[in-house]
């Protein structure tokens with residue numbers, strides 16, 4: 001079977017909802033055993049309970065370095081290794097210009113998005129065998145800056161660069177590290193308080209004329225995690241419905257009006 005994950009132990013962050021939940025479900029479907037984690041305990045447990053025997057759930061705040069270290073030690077004891085690490089946790093601020101952003105909010109976004117990703121990679125690497133895979137979540141906000149995203153965009157740019165750095169450091173043992181950069185995706189984050197522009201412009205901004213569904217990003221994460229793609233590392237896969245390729249026909253028509 002192509003993209004088979006049978007026998008793989010996957011550690012996924014952010015599995016209570018949205019894209020991370022989709023990764024957990026898809027990986028289980030492809031044969032992996034998934035260790036799901038999220039700061040939201042109740043929702044995360046519900047997701048795991050719907051797939052008995054195929055996954056487990058642990059509440060984890062990825063900003064807590066010692067908690068990440070400790071869970072990785074427990075995973076080593078129980079499962080011996082992590083074959084696939086996927087970082088899907090993320091947070092965003094309302095759309096606020098840089099001069100009005102509160103530093104505590106900027107730090108929170110950096111903490112969850114960048115340091116959270118750094119923590120899991122740092123503590124998972126020692127228990128990841130050769131030829132294993134890491135997939136991080138950056139954002140189109142790294143490549144194409146958007147007004148109001150002065151905390152979120154840079155936190156994602158840092159993830160893209162960390163991805164490349166880890167890819168270089170681990171290349172000698174065939175361990176691959178890639179990230180994805182989704183455009184607007186139909187998950188709870190898109191409807192977060194104060195994040196309104198993306199929803200309003202969807203029809204015009206995206207050449208495909210719609211948001212991405214989380215399963216469409218999950219499919220790419222699956223491919224990046226599977227042994228079918230052993231020659232792909234250090235890449236940032238942009239999943240944007242054609243946004244970076246040119247001007248969307250609907251957007252052009254709107255401009256012309």
Ligand SMILES: NC(=O)c1ccc[n+]([C@@H]2O[C@H](COP(=O)([O-])OP(=O)(O)OC[C@H]3O[C@@H](n4cnc5c(N)ncnc54)[C@H](O)[C@@H]3O)[C@@H](O)[C@H]2O)c1
Nearest residue numbers: 014016018019039061062089090137139184185187188189
């Ligand atoms: N939805 C979009 O339009 C979009 C676009 C580009 C990138 N992304 C990125 O995709 C990833 C998945 O996001 P999503 O759209 O599914 O959003 P989401 O808000 O639905 O899910 C994010 C998950 O991360 C968890 N989380 C937040 N803080 C955490 C912490 N400190 N520790 C552990 N878990 C924590 C949340 O509880 C939630 O379950 C994120 O990295 C996000 O930045 C989303």
